[in-house]
Amino acid sequence: MIKGLFILIGMISFIQDPHLVMDEETVVSIALEKNFDLILESYQVVLAENDNTMGNAGMLPTIDLSGEARQSIQNTEQQFFSGDTQSRTAAKTTNYNAGVNMAWTLFDGLKMFATKERLEEIQKTNEYAFRAQVQNVLSDVMKAFYNTALEQERLALLQSTLALSEERVGISKEKYEVGKASKLEYLQAQVDYNTDQSALVRQQEVIARSKLALLQLLGLDTSDSLSLQYNYELNGLLALPELEETALQQNPDLQYLQSQREVAVLTTRERERELYPSLDFNLGYNYSNLKAEAGFLQSNRTNGVNYGLSATMTLFDGLNQQRAIQNSRIQSEYAMTAFEQAKMQLLTAIRSGFLTLKNSLTLVALEEQNLEVAKENVEIALERYRIGKSNPLEIREAQNNAVNAQIRHLEALNSAKIAEIELKRLSGQIIN
Secondary structure: OOOOOOOOOOOOOOOOOOOEEEOHHHHHHHHHHHOHHHHHHHHHHHHHHHHOOOOOOOOOOEEEEEEEEEEEEEEEEEEOOOOOEEEEEEEEEEEEEEEEEEEEEEEOOOHHHHHHHHHHHHHHHHHHHHHHHHHHHHHHHHHHHHHHHHHHHHHHHHHHHHHHHHHHHHHHHHHHHOOOOOHHHHHHHHHHHHHHHHHHHHHHHHHHHHHHHHHHHHOOOOOOOEEEOOOOOOOOOOOHHHHHHHHHHHOHHHHHHHHHHHHHHHHHHHHHHOOOOEEEEEEEEEEEEEEEOOOOOOEEEEEEEEEEEEEEOOOOOOOHHHHHHHHHHHHHHHHHHHHHHHHHHHHHHHHHHHHHHHHHHHHHHHHHHHHHHHHHHHHHHHHHHHOOOOOHHHHHHHHHHHHHHHHHHHHHHHHHHHHHHHHHHHOOOOOO
16 A cells, blocks of 8 residues: 655645635534535434334333313203102312323333334334445535545646746747747747636636535635645555455444344334233222212212223234234345445445555556656756747647646545545445
8 A cells, every 4th residue: 555645746735715724634524514415314213213212112101191171051850660750050060180090001011112122123224224324425515525635726727837938928028029930920929828728717616616515515605815734645445355254344334234124124023022911900080079069969079099900912903914914024034135246346446446546556656657757858948948949739739638647646645535535435444
């Protein structure tokens, strides 16, 4: 592994008055705090944690308090078998009722324990999903950071090229004025200078858009000038076999799918235990007070405790329970297949990314050599042009070759860094 790869071109010198200066650590910290995707995903973690309770699993009793106060006004005409009669107008009847009742499931085929296990696993599933979201967001932020840095370096190269073109314009103008060069040569130098200016303007727009995209990922809304401080040093990754092993153990997307399969297994266990009978314990206290101005009773007051056991068992429900069990088993098999597919895709991505990293590092070494040659070639061409021993095409070609060599070198460095970030994401090491 090649370590300690730094940009040879001066960094971010073109920013005149930066208000916001960020390095890799800064953008990562801001993303963890303000990225909207992470904030939204964190709510799911909290919801799953809130749902993971003994009460939600059905292990705790339910206690209800009820009360009622009711009054009626009626006209009554009553005749009894004894011959007596009773007549009342606007007779009031007042009735008060109150009660406290508790219901507690003592046995449900152990379904409540399977439910509690499922709720715990769902909480883990959401935590894995959040961890995967963190990995993805940080990967996107870091890639956007270094891609923006690459565009900054392109701008620095274009500025350097423009300065060289400006110097060439000055030389050709002096040569034209003293009769050592034609006006066509002077005009061609001016055209090349204008072309370089246009490229610089377009590149400034590219950088502005890249920075806006980076700020959006960070969850920031600012119009301040943004300055990036960075280098392309590689932190050093494990060898390919160790990377594959680490990915299989730590990749949060894989852990998420594995947890989903466990949820499906526990759901199947819940469905199966619904076939068993359930036993509930009931306990209550009730109070009632009746007062009437007409009727058989003038007043009636009762209070007391009631308790008992109730057992239920579903004998036939149209085979819906069996259907639910079969569907849960299918979901479990589906989750297992999805896990195996994701594992194969993960290993393929790891191997592909490792190959990209190796090739990028090879290109870095090659382009470093080309870069030195191209720089020397420009210096020689400019000096030859200054003393009149070369033509405009020769210096322009040397100039373009130098710029292309520098860009290829930067792109190779950036490609290596992006490949490293992707390998860290796939192996679950970005958070580390």
